Amino acid sequence: MADSQHSTSADTVVDSEEENIQSKLQFSEDEEMLIIIMFNLVGERWSLIAGRIPGRTAEEIEKYWNSRHSTSE
Structure with missing residues (x-):
């Protein structure tokens, strides 16, 4: 039947959350440098x-x- 071709909303939410987490933890070189500089200035x-x-x-x-x-x- 057509059920095998449709993903459930739960699958979509899990996939979306995984993509969101991965993209959020990807920082540009500029962001990385700014974090390092700021950490050295203000700590945690x-x-x-x-x-x-x-x-x-x-x-x-x-x-x-x-x-x-x-x-x-």
Whole structure:
């Protein structure tokens, strides 16, 4: 039947969320440099850093930082 050709709304939501998470954690070189510079100036004050990068939230920047600069080394 035609059911196999249709995706459910739940599948669409999951795919959309995965794409959204991946795109949010992709930062441009300019954003990366700004995050590094700001981190050196203000430390882990993610909301201050996010205020300098349009379209980014403090949570996104913190996740990005923690994924790139692990302190467990």
